Amino acid sequence: EVQLVQSGAEVKKPGESLKISCQASGYRFTTYWIGWVRQMPGKGLEWMGYIYPSDSDTRYSPSFEGQVTISADKSITTIYLQWTSLKASDTAMYYCVRDIVEAGSSGFYHWGQGTEVTVSS
Amino acid sequence: QSALTQPASVSGSPGQSITISCTGTNTDVGSYNLVSWYQQHPGKVPKLIIYEVTKRPSGVSDRFFGSKSGNTASLTISGLRAEDEADYYCWSYAGRPWVFGGGTRLTVL
Numbered sequence: 001e002v003q004l005v006q007s008g009a010e011v012k013k014p015g016e017s018l019k020i021s022c023q024a025s026g027y028r029f030t031t032y033w034i035g036w037v038r039q040m041p042g043k044g045l046e047w048m049g050y051i052y053p054s055d056s057d058t059r060y061s062p063s064f065e066g067q068v069t070i071s072a073d074k075s076i077t078t079i080y081l082q083w084t085s086l087k088a089s090d091t092a093m094y095y096c097v098r099d100i101v102e103a104g105s106s107g108f109y110h111w112g113q114g115t116e117v118t119v120s121s
Numbered sequence: 122q123s124a125l126t127q128p129a130s131v132s133g134s135p136g137q138s139i140t141i142s143c144t145g146t147n148t149d150v151g152s153y154n155l156v157s158w159y160q161q162h163p164g165k166v167p168k169l170i171i172y173e174v175t176k177r178p179s180g181v182s183d184r185f186f187g188s189k190s191g192n193t194a195s196l197t198i199s200g201l202r203a204e205d206e207a208d209y210y211c212w213s214y215a216g217r218p219w220v221f222g223g224g225t226r227l228t229v230l
Contacts, residue, residue: 035191037167043157044123044224045167060217099173105214107157107172116165 002026002113004034005094011118017081020115022096028058029077030054035070036081037108040092050097051079065096086119093117124149124168124220125211132228137194138199143211144192151192154216157180158187158196167213170224 007021024034035050049060053072060070064093069082096112099105126144130230135215143150143158150156158171162184171187174194182225183207194213198205211222 044208045161045212045221047134047212047221050218061219075161080136095166099168105218106155107178107212108159109169109172109178111166112167 001019002098002110004098004110005111006094006096006115009116009118012118013121014086014088014119016086016119017084018086018117019080020094020117021078021080022112023076024098025077025094027098029103030074033105034072034079035097035102036068036079037095037097037111038064038092039095040089048081049088049092050099052103053077053079085108088119088121090117091119104119122225123126124178124215125213125222127211127221127222130228132224132230133198133201135203136229137201138197139201139227140162140229141198141209143194143196143212143213143222145194145213145215145220146192149192149213149215149220149221150189150194152216153214154189156189156194157185157212158185158194159210159212160207161210167210201229205229226229 030053034052036048038046048064051058072079093114097108098110100109158169161167174189177189
């Protein structure tokens with residue numbers, strides 16, 4: 001059974017750094033695109049970016065490029081989403097997602113439980 | 122502003138059919154057969170209900186039907202049920218890669 005288990009909720013101050021995680025299990029980690037989706041309070045879904053763990057090829061939405069960093073650690077089948085300087089506007093729910101098709105970009109069938117990030121002074 | 126345009130809301134009565142449109146451009150919806158649809162109930166994790174324009178993941182009801190014509194994709198839900206009331210989002214691969222719609226709130230009257 002495929003599982004994506006995300007790290008717990010975070011409360012941070014503006015300007016702080018943060019790294020959240022998503023541990024994957026139940027499938028061959030290296031050969032599926034896996035990434036992150038943001039949902040701000042009361043708003044829609046936004047694709048942030050994803051990574052292909054086999055070669056660490058990483059693609060970002062133009063809206064998030066340069067704002068966050070996505071990385072993967074194959075040894076522990078975990079991906080990360082990192083900020084160096086949080087803003088209040090980063091307050092959102094962040095979902096880890098995995099594509100339904102091996103090595104494809106077809107749709108995100110598997111979702112983590114979500115990590116709520118609150119940035120407030 | 123989302124790259125794909127969806128109606129903000131649609132509604133229908135139990136048993137009826139409704140269609141949600143998703144309009145993109147010839148660089149996304151029109152170029153790739155990689156449109157997907159997600160259903161999200163309030164406070165819940167989104168669920169993939171259609172991928173690659175017409176395919177349904179295992180376990181998704183055949184009341185959900187996806188299609189595409191030119192730059193517009195559509196999701197049709199037949200035999201509306203109360204549990205279909207949710208937000209629906211369309212996404213399309215666009216080579217850079219994914220673009221998405223702002224979501225449509227479906228109300229079952």
